[in-house]
Amino acid sequence: MFQSIISYGLAVGAVYALIGITYNVMFSASRVFSFTAGMLGMLGGVLGALFITEWGLPAIVGLVLVLACGAVLGIVTEIVTVRPVLKSIDQHLYVLSTLAFALMIQQLTAIWWGTDARPFPRLIPVGAGWLDQQFWLPMLACAVTIVGLELLYRKTLIGRAFLAIAEDSYAARALGLPETGLRMASYALAGMIGALAGFSGAEILLAFMGNQAILNFYGFVPVALGGMGSNRGAVIGGLALGVFQQAANFLVGGIFAAVAVFAVFIVVLLLRPEGLAGASAARRV
């Protein structure tokens, strides 16, 4: 039982962490939290099952297609729901526009794919126990994403430009950085990370439209606790959340697990609104 708590917990936690990173990448580029993060995770599983099981494509082709779809959806999100409301960001209309867009996609999924959970194919039919693909694939995806983002931010020019925009978008624009293009690129990147999260975790979470709401919330919890924009916080928070949830599920039951996570979320935010590792807010008068 201990083994399954840890392995399930870490696997699900890695998916939460990736969704958290998806939130962060979009937030860094635009100061916008987007409800499309959970949608991307949900679609990663559904589209993976569609391409590989239904269409019979090879797994690697399926993965590439899923990532491409994620990138396209990310760009559409930016153009349709974020850019038009950025001018008046203090009205927080993005909360509603991104939510509306995510719901539209979720509904299309419900109509074309169905509202029932469907199985996700087993891609690599070797290994059991710890070595089962459903456990290590999300962890691997998470590790690859973290390393990839680090390399991108530290070693490449475009990565540094991302950081510049995240740090101070006015100054970055004054330096001549193409802010709009970089924002679109960030959303495309976020789209791929979100879709990868769903794809890698789908053998556990299944190809299911209902994952959207669950991933939206449980993917946001690590971001809120770890401080917005902090990928390290998202990974640590996500893994901890996954293990805690599985442990509570096994030991005391699902009701307690759900209520406990929510209670911790509210209490931490009330005590430290900026997150456990975040910086405090600026002046307003």
Added chain:
Amino acid sequence: MTDATASAPAAGASWLGKLEGKVSWILLGVAGLLLPLLDDSYIGVIAQRAYIYWVLSAGLNLVVGYAGQIAIGWVSMLTLGAYTTAALTAGTATEPWHPYLALIAGGVVGAVAGLVVGLPALRLRTFYFAMTTLGFATIVTQVALAWKSVTGGGVGTPGPVFPWPFDPGWGFYYFCFILAALATWMTANIASSRFGRALVAIRDAEVAAEASGIAKPKLLMAVFLFAGALGGVAGGLFSSLQSYITPDAFTFEISVLFFIAILIGGRGSILGPALGTIILTALPEFAAPLVQWSTFLYAALLLVIVLVIPGGIADLLDYKNRRPLEQHREIAPRQELLGRLLDKSDAKHTIALKDIALHFGGVRAIDGLDLEIRSGEVQGLIGPNGSGKTTTLNVISGYYAPKSGTLMLDGRSLPFGQPHLRARYRIARTFQTPRLVGAASVLENVMIGGTVHGHASFAEATLALPRNRRDEKLLHEAAMQALATVGLENLAGVRADRLQHSELRFMEIARALMLRPAFLMLDEPAAGLSPEEIRRLGSLIKAISREGTGVLLVEHHADLIFDICDHVTVLNLGKVLAAGTPNEIRSHREVVSAYLGA
């Protein structure tokens, strides 16, 4: 003479406005009362659902439309109310309850849940809060699925059947109708009271709301309790209407429907969201082929509203505020009216700052400041940009806590970090950039300033009891007086965001006067005014101080300062460069070379 001219236009407008508003409500009410004559039970069920949804939306409208809190997961209140009422009636958790008692219990559970979900809104804004309500909705559904012994899990549980007089059929119809009417009446009462104006002020001008003494946490908690209770009651009715409830019945789609109804109807309106709820409930019923697309269409509609008409239909139909205003308006303050507004007293009060120091990071914004504001005197505060003038004002009004030093009122120290408590000491202020509720009328904006003088509680306002009506009457009269005093009474009924910049400055002074301030702090009131307006402003400020109010005037216009101040302090880099009478300052060598430059 002054009274009559001052109140006539506004009274006429509000009488007309009241009638306009009432006609629609009366029509809706008559239609609702007569609907059973159609004897069509299908239409009856649709109408019942619309009423039930409205009971919830009416409360949510205060949270979303008035207070501006994006509570997207409010469907959870419906779920909780429904399961509480159903489970208590069925007796799965306790001895079976009487259905009416169980319905009340549903309301209580909803109120508590509303408070729990609402708490984070006191510290968090927007997305975090939106996510909290969404997470709560997700968790309530998960618990409903998992707690099989009480909720029946995925199989569900039967809803309550209410006995006579509200038994199933038209009896239950009238039950829903009455509760919907009650919800409308109560929310309308709140919206038109000082609490409703305070909610809107928190939404659009939070800092000014605090300076007017509005305690955001207390007010929001009352509203969340109220909206939660309405949601819970709506849930209890819903479970009876459905006759059998499963977790699937409470999809997120319903939350979206509530939200669109409120947004389409327009923030700060009650009729609009009510009509929106009715239309959105009825629409899918008459477009059967669209049923599986309804959520998609709702979501698309939400996206379109947000992107195209964020102000809602109410904004589009607001013809009253399209009428052009007079082009060349003049602000003519009448300081002779001040006496009626301020209670003149000869008591002497002093605010004394001693050795105040405040740092922002490594920047010393204020560095050992001494300053006194005394009743009946105008204290000027001048200095170059960044010398700490506004920061000083923010320390006095409680926004910043200094690192060291003392702030005393008549020898007792004032607490820091709680700006909403300053109004109780009758310390009022204006802002460098006017803080206003753009969508509210000038009169309403000014009335916000008198919020602390109201005596009726939130509950009294909800039920429109006499004390609340008396509050409203007094606030209305005082606000008209204040507007007449600053010379804006002709604009009382105009939306505040249509005013010119100079008019907004005088409006802020009127709002501050509503507090009957012992101390009034003005942050660059002359910025953007014409020379003639500055002259009038000067004599108004002088007159205010003669009524016994201590004035702190932060300004760049040296002429105005030297004209009306009794005492002037010059700041430079957070330190006092010089202090004295205007004549002493005018001839102060360092001041002249550093600042006046003459």
